[in-house]
Amino acid sequence: MFGRHSDLPLAGDATSRFLPWLVALMVFLAAMAVSGAFAVDEVMSRWDHDVSGTVTVQVLPAGGDRAEAATEDRVRQAVDLMRLVPGVLAVRAMDKARTLALLEPWLGGTDVVRDLPLPRLIDVTIDPDARIDLAEIADRLSRTVPGASLDDHRVWLSRLVNLSRTMEWLAIVVVGLIGLVTSATVVYATRTGMAVHHDIIEVLHLIGAHDDYIARQFADRAFVLGLGGGLFGLAMAVPALSALGWAARRLEGGFLPSIGMPIAGYVVLGLLPVLAAGLAMLTARLTVHGALARMP
Amino acid sequence: MRHRPRGENIIRFDSVGLRYGLGPEVLRDVTFALPSGSFHFLTGPSGAGKSSLLRLMYLGLRPTRGRVVLFDRDIATTRRYELPALRRRIGVVFQEFRLLDHLTALDNVALPLRVRGVRESEIRKHVPELLSWVGLADQLGAKPSTLSGGQKQRVAIARAVIGRPDLLLADEPTGNVDDHIAMRLMYLFEELNKLGTTIVVATHNESLVSRFSHNPRLHLEHGQVTRVN
């Protein structure tokens, strides 16, 4: 890679001046997106853990003459609905006696209490590994069973988890776009370089150089420029990320789980300059091959 | 050096035509064959198409019609990745030299060897030897911009012959040098020819042609070959 022989005077090209800056900016942005995604993922997996386990369905008592039977009917409907949800391990409706027992410390055990129209509770056990969209189930439940609702706090957490998943996808798309922009720039820079050195390339071609002999020289150069720019971009991203992390920790009043990044996040960050350099190298090589294929 | 029975054709043109873009045909119905080991002059007035004909021979251009057979390979049906191997058997002295300005004389001459992946130790040994032979022993590290026209030409010739080509194509190789050097270069070509290299020298230098009149001549006039002997 380094110190390999090169016949093309690529070091003096204008490309050498702008390509590293562009790659630096791209790696900086990618570092932001990647650490954002990893931090969100970390937070999400903790929330996800809180959300999994058990949830509670609450069914309000029905009114009217046959109130008791109507309420029982609602409970049965809710239980049937929850049983059909994939990832639900067990559904158990608490009978009235157990509900009363739970309430006894607050309301006492008198007959008056026994006759109150109390809401009924259903315990639902969820497979912790299943990714269940609780928000969607809550909607379905309240639409199909009158008076039934899912534990509010957990539904809210579930909505947040969905949002964070969307943000992860967004980060992946952003990194993909950054890769595209970098590639497009390398294509442009390589084509410009080939036009500038057209005469030399033609001489090399005519004395029997294989396309790859020429392509390799452009690719090596793109790698060196990409790596230099990438390392610089990462060096700029580190203080920016530390500042963001510090600001986030100050915000956290115990409400948000502490923001941090797993080891994998640091590994990916460290790889970004190498990935950018590799992408630049591959793009340059393919560009030169494509252009040379048009020579006789 | 490849084992090739003398007398077999190293290159053959069949009704070859060439035009640049939409321009007129600069070569028309060119048909000839060069036996292996021959030494031809390519003559003709300026603009007759000598450089264009050489360009077709060193695979710098494809003909617009007709057939070119080089080293027994029909160029039209040869795969692209096989062409470098054919080009390495051809040495070319370009009319305008086409030296790489940022490289020293030594690196310019080393180019065909580097392209072939020859070891650096071999290069350091053979290249200075050849440059001394063409009288440039003290210019190994000089860039082309500091060399005279004649010196550049000798670097270009050294680059063309360093790879011991089977076919040497030289476009006006004696154009910028005095008679003494011109004779020396011709003797170098004759030496190579004796070793088996087929040679074509394009020139308008009639006195040179007459001094080596034992060599056959390919004459071009208005894009057509008018005399082969």
Ligand SMILES: Nc1ncnc2c1ncn2[C@@H]1O[C@H](COP(=O)(O)OP(=O)(O)OP(=O)(O)O)[C@@H](O)[C@H]1O
């Ligand atoms: N790249 C090109 N594009 C268009 N026309 C060209 C090109 N090269 C040569 N020609 C034309 O082809 C014809 C033959 O040119 P060529 O250079 O082959 O002649 P030549 O015999 O080598 O001349 P000279 O003795 O002056 O070097 C000329 O009319 C020239 O204008």
Ligand SMILES: [Mg+2]
């Ligand atoms: Mg010419």
